[in-house]
Amino acid sequence: MSAAVLDPPGDAPVVELTGTVDFKSVPELRKRLLKVVKKRGGDGLRLDFRRVTRMDTSGVAMLVELHQLASSRGSRLALIGLNEQVRRMIQLARLDRLLGVSIGEEAGCQ
Amino acid sequence: MSAESHLIDMQGLNSHYGGRQVLFDIRFTIPRRQVTVIMGVSGCGKTTLLRHLIGLKATQPGQVMIDGEDLGGFDEAKLRAYRLKTGVLFQGGALFNSLSLWENIAVPLKVHTRLPEKIIRIMAVIKLGLVGLSEFCDYMPSQLSGGMRKRAGLARALAMDPEILFVDEPSSGLDPITAAGLDQLILDLRETLGMTIIVVTHELESAFHIADQLIVMDQGRVLAAGGPEEIQASGDKRVRQFLNRQADPRWTENPATSSCLPGERVEEGKG
Amino acid sequence: MIQWVAWLGAFFLDRVGELGRSGLFFYRMIRGLFRPPGKFHFVVKQVYFIGTKSFFVIGFTGAFTGMVLGLQGYYTLSKFGSEGLLGSAVALSLIRELGPVLSALMVTGRAGSAMCAEIGIMRIEEQIDALECMAIDPHAYLVAPKLIACLIALPLLTAFFDVVGILGGYAIGVDLLGLSSGIYMDGVERSVAWEDVYMGIVKSLWFALLIIWICTYKGFYAGLDEGSFGPEQVSKATTNAVVASSVSVLVCDYVVTSILL
Numbered sequence: 001m002s003a004a005v006l007d008p009p010g011d012a013p014v015v016e017l018t019g020t021v022d023f024k025s026v027p028e029l030r031k032r033l034l035k036v037v038k039k040r041g042g043d044g045l046r047l048d049f050r051r052v053t054r055m056d057t058s059g060v061a062m063l064v065e066l067h068q069l070a071s072s073r074g075s076r077l078a079l080i081g082l083n084e085q086v087r088r089m090i091q092l093a094r095l096d097r098l099l100g101v102s103i104g105e106e107a108g109c110q
Numbered sequence: 111m112s113a114e115s116h117l118i119d120m121q122g123l124n125s126h127y128g129g130r131q132v133l134f135d136i137r138f139t140i141p142r143r144q145v146t147v148i149m150g151v152s153g154c155g156k157t158t159l160l161r162h163l164i165g166l167k168a169t170q171p172g173q174v175m176i177d178g179e180d181l182g183g184f185d186e187a188k189l190r191a192y193r194l195k196t197g198v199l200f201q202g203g204a205l206f207n208s209l210s211l212w213e214n215i216a217v218p219l220k221v222h223t224r225l226p227e228k229i230i231r232i233m234a235v236i237k238l239g240l241v242g243l244s245e246f247c248d249y250m251p252s253q254l255s256g257g258m259r260k261r262a263g264l265a266r267a268l269a270m271d272p273e274i275l276f277v278d279e280p281s282s283g284l285d286p287i288t289a290a291g292l293d294q295l296i297l298d299l300r301e302t303l304g305m306t307i308i309v310v311t312h313e314l315e316s317a318f319h320i321a322d323q324l325i326v327m328d329q330g331r332v333l334a335a336g337g338p339e340e341i342q343a344s345g346d347k348r349v350r351q352f353l354n355r356q357a358d359p360r361w362t363e364n365p366a367t368s369s370c371l372p373g374e375r376v377e378e379g380k381g
Numbered sequence: 382m383i384q385w386v387a388w389l390g391a392f393f394l395d396r397v398g399e400l401g402r403s404g405l406f407f408y409r410m411i412r413g414l415f416r417p418p419g420k421f422h423f424v425v426k427q428v429y430f431i432g433t434k435s436f437f438v439i440g441f442t443g444a445f446t447g448m449v450l451g452l453q454g455y456y457t458l459s460k461f462g463s464e465g466l467l468g469s470a471v472a473l474s475l476i477r478e479l480g481p482v483l484s485a486l487m488v489t490g491r492a493g494s495a496m497c498a499e500i501g502i503m504r505i506e507e508q509i510d511a512l513e514c515m516a517i518d519p520h521a522y523l524v525a526p527k528l529i530a531c532l533i534a535l536p537l538l539t540a541f542f543d544v545v546g547i548l549g550g551y552a553i554g555v556d557l558l559g560l561s562s563g564i565y566m567d568g569v570e571r572s573v574a575w576e577d578v579y580m581g582i583v584k585s586l587w588f589a590l591l592i593i594w595i596c597t598y599k600g601f602y603a604g605l606d607e608g609s610f611g612p613e614q615v616s617k618a619t620t621n622a623v624v625a626s627s628v629s630v631l632v633c634d635y636v637v638t639s640i641l642l
């Protein structure tokens with residue numbers, strides 16, 4: 001698991017995630033992402049999932065926490081490039097609407 | 111070759127309680143990412159079979175292969191690894207009475223992961239949401255009905271996102287609506303997460319609804335195995351009897367043939 | 382006759398089997414001390430349950446034991462004209478013998494029985510099976526914290542028992558029977574040596590180990606002999622646990638005394 005923070009000027013910061021988001025990687029990842037949201041939370045945050053192969057419930061829970069933190073600062077979390085497995089994980093937990101993930105959005109995400 | 115398509119390969123499981131043999135040369139395979147239902151009247155040995163598969167009852171080497179490895183030869187580390195990727199729902203739910211619902215689900219997460227408490231709590235609420243109990247996360251098990259406890263038990267079995275789920279009597283003691291909801295959840299889990307699910311039950315309707323594969327057991331033996339249609343079309347007398355819910359003729363038989371009388375006991379220490 | 386022999390054989394096989402199982406349980410309990418999960422939280426909870434909640438009972442028993450020792454001791458000693466030794470007699474018998482033994486018996490009755498029933502219920506409700514299926518060692522999760530807690534709580538309870546008992550003896554000897562307060566306290570101070578206190582502590586540590594071992598073992602295997610699990614098995618296991626651990630406390634008391642003397 002790795003996470004690269006890109007901060008294009010004038011736009012919301014993007015975090016590129018790579019690998020698996022599971023209970024082994026979440027504790028570290030969460031700390032980094034919380035830091036980004038706390039620093040730049042007002043501008044929103046984009047999470048790039050294109051290189052994420054798998055995510056488990058701890059990842060979903062982390063997204064929920066990030067979402068709560070971001071919306072308490074009046075901004076939004078945007079998830080980009082979710083693969084099938086990640087999307088299903090979010091849908092099974094019925095958090096797709098909360099996290100702004102919709103079915104059949106694949107084309108729009110690429 | 112079976113290692114790829116089959117998760118569990120029973121190669122002739124025998125089981126004893128004390129001197130009494132309860133399972134006789136059980137042979138069948140459990141495919142991956144499908145729902146396998148083990149059916150039979152109470153006392154046919156299906157719960158014993160389940161206890162073997164989840165490692166609560168010792169298995170003789172060479173009788174059960176899991177993922178190509180011998181369950182009977184598992185050392186402690188292997189058994190631990192196997193258990194980390196399995197979830198088990200027990201008949202009564204087996205919730206810890208001194209902990210609230212979400213704390214129950216947190217138990218395996220707290221022991222096996224380094225996740226912070228906040229994430230664990232969100233995860234627990236998500237899992238409780240799967241079984242429709244998210245608003246009860248702070249209740250104690252004693253404040254819930256039996257059916258709710260069982261659903262919470264399922265949420266706990268799913269806590270670690272298992273690859274394999276074992277379910278003991280999912281719908282016994284539940285009202286029809288809750289039972290149907292549970293069946294649907296089992297299908298969802300197979301569909302969306304590709305879980306391998308093994309269900310032990312005697313409820314015909316639910317069994318035929320959820321099963322990709324059915325195993326019918328009787329008196330410690332496998333009577334029939336196959337897809338729902340195959341079982342439905344089976345000509346075996348005992349299978350038909352079970353499917354048609356006919357009374358067991360053995361109840362009215364001459365007591366002289368009863369297995370309680372001496373002469374049929376298996377010698378102790380065998381195997 | 383043959384049946385008799387068979388019965389005797391079965392009985393002894395049973396005992397030997399039980400011995401082996403409890404030995405194995407002991408090993409797993411000790412091993413559980415060094416295995417995850419972390420125990421701090423559980424130990425604190427158990428110290429509260431075993432220790433804090435037994436405070437009142439221990440104080441009560443201690444006070445009355447000290448008082449009756451004062452009464453009986455005064456009566457006996459006055460026959461030899463040596464009432465002055467009352468302080469020593471009360472303090473020594475409490476610290477070396479009665480404090481550890483009676484505290485252990487009270488803890489067995491109050492906490493040991495509850496622990497046995499708790500674990501027994503977990504057994505019959507498949508909660509212990511559930512723990513194992515979660516890859517959590519039930520010995521490490523359930524039993525080991527209780528052992529640590531009892532090893533902490535019982536010596537402290539014993540010390541509390543001793544102090545209250547000595548004060549109880551004081552109340553009877555000095556306030557009721559008119560012994561001089563200086564003579565009583567002087568007797569306590571002069572006669573009690575480090576060895577006596579040491580013996581009391583060693584005893585209470587052994588008793589703690591015994592109580593937890595026996596009570597949790599009986600609960601852990603509640604109903605195993607019958608092969609059926611139900612409420613009756615738990616109540617039976619609890620009764621057995623209290624009887625067995627009380628008897629072994631008394632036996633252990635003799636053994637430790639004879640070794641340390």
